[in-house]
Amino acid sequence: MNILGIETSCDETAASVVRNGRDILSNVVISSLKEHSRYGGIIPEIASRRQMELIHLVVSEALSTAKLSLKNIDAIAATSSPGLIGSLLVGISFARSLSFAAKKPLIEVDHIKAHLYASFLKTPRNESAPPKLPAVGLVVSGGHSSLFYIKDFKRIKLLGQTRDDAAGETFDKVARMLKLGYPGGPAIDLLAQREKKSPLRFPCAQIRNSYDFSFSGIKTAVLYYLRDNEKKSKLGIDKIAYAFQNSIIKVLVEKSIAACQEKKVKTLLVGGGVACNSGLRKLLTDAAKQCHINVFFPPLTLCLDNAAMIAGLAYHL
Ligand code: KG4
Ligand code: ZN
Secondary structure (H helix, E strand, O other): OEEEEEEOOOOEEEEEEEEOOOEEEEEEEEEOHHHHHOOOOOOHHHHHHHHHHHHHHHHHHHHHHOOOOHHHOOEEEEEEEOOOHHHHHHHHHHHHHHHHHHOOOEEEEEHHHHHHHHHHOEEOOEOOOOOOOOEEEEEEOOOOEEEEEEEEOOEEEEEEEEOOOOHHHHHHHHHHHOOOOOOOHHHHHHHHOOOOOOOOOOOOOOOOOOOOEOOHHHHHHHHHHHHHHOOOOOOOHHHHHHHHHHHHHHHHHHHHHHHHHHHOOOEEEEEOHHHHOHHHHHHHHHHHHHOOOEEEOOOHHHHOOOOHHHHHHHHHO
16 A cells, blocks of 8 residues: 655655555655754744645655656545644645545544654665554654653553653754754754763753653753853863753653553654654663663654655554
């Protein structure tokens, strides 16, 4: 079964054809990120205008790369929520029209659940068997930080989520304070890789007996540190980046492992842009190994927003 997936929940215009839920025949992503960077965040109006211009081209490209025409497509899938409303409207309206005109079924897909699916897709570097369910899933992106219990892809239960900022949003806001540009996650990650320790401590709020997160306090801790130490600080930006990143990833690792233990599952799926973070990948892999848990990180391109995860999950829906 060939499914055409469409994803337009944030700044990306993406389309992909996935066969039988695993084989990626094409995966086209065009981002308008550069057009937003001077504003320090995504401007919804710019994103949706670009998506209107690009959607036809991106879908055509996905079909031609897959060497298929619309008549070889069995179903059309599109992200229906959550996301920027104008951006979602472009993708879902295009998908609905195409489904109506081509007489193909339309499958609406939840963007966050699709991030959990990314580790099930086959890539040249991942030909291995799919992860085993049930699993715990951690989605950490610019808009979300959530933990799930996944019995199967129709039965996904939310265990906890952020009460304020998302993890990626926190990386972006702290990067802005450090004048590292937008998006800030990759820049902080690079600086943190230069360090192995830091005398600084930026604590994250501990929400006990809950799988909820809170990341807004750590932003304020970094802000006050920068304000109070602007002149006298001899500590470089690398040490700040390291201490900040470590504090965030420690909470993510602790809660993910605790959820696996409580739910007695041996599979942990990670997805979303922050899953690209090298510190998180290492710490979580080490912690999971100690607890005999198999942790799955998608390749970097599939951690970020893409339509292959939409088409892949749609196959199971
Ligand atoms: O999943 P995604 O592409 O979009 C959303 O659905 O939000 O995630 C984008 C987020 C941004 O906040 C970006 O700063 C963060 O992922 N990110 C990272 C890294 N790469 C991207 N955060 C930390 N370390 C990284 N290496
Ligand atoms: Zn996303």
